[in-house]
Ligand SMILES: O=C(O)CCC(=O)C(=O)O
């Protein structure tokens with residue numbers, strides 16, 4: 001459990017004790033709100049410097065890409081649009097991806113129903129997850145299988161094919177590196193926060209994976225770093241949000257960008273729900289090395305990262321010795337890769 005925030009002169013209370021009491025109550029942030037809390041426990045409060053940077057005033061929108069006819073006459077146009085978006089934004093939304101809106105809607109409803117079960121039932125699933133967020137584990141038994149299947153198989157496969165071609169590679173090159181079995185689906189429930197200006201739903205981070213596909217409901221809060229600005233990802237009915245992860249930035253030798261993003265604490269009485277699916281490389285043996293693809297290298301384009309195995313990466317992620325994956329494996333370090341402050345998230 002990471003609870004290392006606020007070390008310093010102002011931290012004059014027993015933070016570890018308060019966190020422990022909160023965890024032992026197993027009620028989570030939603031339970032606090034349901035009990036009528038109008039302030040948040042102080043260990044959720046983030047240092048002002050990490051909050052003031054996050055207010056989006058940008059009028060930019062992340063690209064939206066229509067995937068219809070991706071297997072026929074619109075393919076090259078779509079490959080071009082996704083390549084552009086992956087190079088400049090690292091984030092985009094896709095529409096007409098083939099998953100019916102009713103399935104997306106049913107999936108969001110199933111997550112809501114699960115989180116709204118009586119406290120006695122939910123508390124059996126409570127745990128503190130990574131990045132200091134409360135999590136409920138149920139192995140997604142409550143989610144509609146059909147939607148999970150479609151996001152993981154259909155959307156993942158289509159997007160990997162297009163992203164491969166965007167790099168000038170054969171269609172199946174990236175898809176063959178990942179497998180559906182190695183993908184990981186998470187459900188996230190961001191309840192109303194009574195003091196949203198003091199905390200975050202999810203701290204700024206990049207995803208240490210190949211690719212992330214997110215289904216979100218209509219309550220916004222996701223923001224993406226674009227240059228010096230934070231840009232809001234406006235929820236769009238029926239769309240999926242896609243973002244490039246650190247591993248794909250590395251494999252593409254920096255052609256595609258894995259960018260920082262965060263989720264604001266939810267100021268709305270309506271809960272924000274998001275369901276990210278993280279796609280990862282499937283081969284995890286000691287001799288399965290990952291790094292910039294040889295096909296993408298040339299004398300004038302040398303490898304920017306060293307090779308590694310997934311075993312090594314997973315070990316470093318779990319031991320928290322690596323702040324940011326893509327900075328850690330970059331051959332020439334330019335920025336400090338360690339995030340020293342880990343705060344509690346209102347989720
Ligand atoms: O909740 C969201 O919309 C994004 C979640 C996210 O960035 C993550 O889980 O890595």
Ligand SMILES: [Fe+2]
Pocket residue numbers: 205206207212261
């Ligand atoms: Fe993320």
